[in-house]
Amino acid sequence: MYDIPLMVHIVLALSAFIYVYYSVKTKTAFMFPTQQAAIDVMINLIKTENSENPNKSIKIYDLGAGAGGVALKLAKAFPQATVVGVELAWPAWLYSCIRQKISRLGNVHFTLSDFMKVNVADGDVVILYLSDAYIGQMSEKLAKEGKQGSLIISNTFPLSTQWIPLQEISVQASVSKKIIAYRV
Numbered sequence: 001m002y003d004i005p006l007m008v009h010i011v012l013a014l015s016a017f018i019y020v021y022y023s024v025k026t027k028t029a030f031m032f033p034t035q036q037a038a039i040d041v042m043i044n045l046i047k048t049e050n051s052e053n054p055n056k057s058i059k060i061y062d063l064g065a066g067a068g069g070v071a072l073k074l075a076k077a078f079p080q081a082t083v084v085g086v087e088l089a090w091p092a093w094l095y096s097c098i099r100q101k102i103s104r105l106g107n108v109h110f111t112l113s114d115f116m117k118v119n120v121a122d123g124d125v126v127i128l129y130l131s132d133a134y135i136g137q138m139s140e141k142l143a144k145e146g147k148q149g150s151l152i153i154s155n156t157f158p159l160s161t162q163w164i165p166l167q168e169i170s171v172q173a174s175v176s177k178k179i180i181a182y183r184v
């Protein structure tokens, strides 16, 4: 019988530990990625938002950027935009930085930080894929500091009931089934 090398066991055990540790610490599904169909919906929402002036430079925040997939795709779709991905867990942050270097996209960068401490007052678009645990705090933060007229796009989890959705869009995907848009 083929023996699995010790190193493989160590790497698997370490990966599982990191996954569970950060999922508990951040109260979200660590690095769990938004599916492409949901990213397409986000791109369409932002395009519609800027349809009168598609070359306008805008700032997009991805709060809880995970492995950076959403931020990188938005940076590619909107070369005139500046995209900032904020992530608390260093393994995910490091991975997203490596992906950014490989992609050579100059209009996206990743910050290792707690998104509750990052001021998003200059954000034209704020992207969220959090969990129920953050709804209250995030709803208050955005009400307090969100830029007037800016767009908030939340994957799956609605903000608190004080926020009236602009649109709720069903997504044909196995996990990311709903995108909810709000206006500050």
Ligand SMILES: C[S@@+](CC[C@H](N)C(=O)[O-])C[C@H]1O[C@@H](n2cnc3c(N)ncnc32)[C@H](O)[C@@H]1O
Pocket: 022, 026, 027, 028, 029, 030, 031, 032, 033, 034, 062, 063, 064, 065, 066, 067, 068, 069, 070, 086, 087, 088, 089, 092, 113, 114, 115, 116, 129, 130
């Ligand atoms: C469900 S994942 C979403 C990843 C990515 N935005 C996407 O849609 O593909 C949520 C991410 O938020 C991060 N996160 C949770 N709490 C955070 C906090 N307070 N500050 C920064 N990032 C946080 C988690 O580590 C996790 O990687």
